Amino acid sequence: MHSKLTLVGAGPGDSELITLKAIKALQSADVVLYDALANDSLLEYAPKDAIKINVGKRKGQHSFKQDEINHLIVSSALEHGHVVRLKGGDPFVFGRGYEELEHAKAFGIPTEVIPGVSSSIGVAAAVQIPITHRDIARSFWVVTGHTSDGSLPKDLELAAQSTATVVVLMGMSKLAEIAAIFDKHGKANVPVAIIQNGTTGEQKSVFGQVRDIVEKVHESKVSNPAVIIVGDVVGLHPEYVEAYVASMNL
Secondary structure, eight states, X not given: OOOEEEEEEOBSSOXXXXXXXXHHHHHTOSEEEEOTTSOGXXXXXXXXXXEEEXXXXXXXXXXXXXXXXXXXXXXXXHHHSEEEEEESBOTXXXXXXXXXXXXXXXXXXXXXXXXXXXXXXXXXXXXXXXXXXXXXXXXXXXXXXXXXTSSOOTHHHHHHTSSSEEEEESOGGGHHHHHXXXXXXXXXXXXXXXXXXXXXXXXXXXXXXXXXHHHHXXXXXXXXXXXXXXXXXXXXXXXXXXXXXXXXTO
């Protein structure tokens, strides 16, 4: 038996957006520890006798604390062999992947990382919103809406002052605060898109502007898990154009 930890990016939601290398890792797994955001159908790639444990964390519904996951990774690798840690999106984008990697290495367990399509760019592409555009936005920020102390990151203030596209992950519970920051920096009329369950059959979108996006979200009942995209590139999307023209005619 050879102990090993493989961190695998499961992609943004659609099971077909996982990589071939990730599938090969799952096929050789003795244990799969998977997140709430990873598509459950991906578990079918793992051997039938592989141990599969949902260690997903959702706001207010934590099934495992991070320390418990770290311990489970090590104990599973030492007892069973190859542990595949299946994480939504990319394991190194707000996924605590490096923390888990370091913990395994501290016990002498060999490690591998298989990148995944991050929802920060994958969801936008799937709904045909370009994160960058040479005439509109030449850079982009990806920020978390939930830091370890529960506050918004200070970088969001800087992002709101830039001309870049800003993508916020895990930010729905603080949407009003996020909108207020952009509004404070003169961005009240900047387009916003929010996509819930992006790339899946349950995908739902709402389009608006910084000044009215909170109200539009309330009306549409869009909620977590969702990606927030703020920037002029959103204005290229037909649904935004339709919503904006409709609002102008009211």
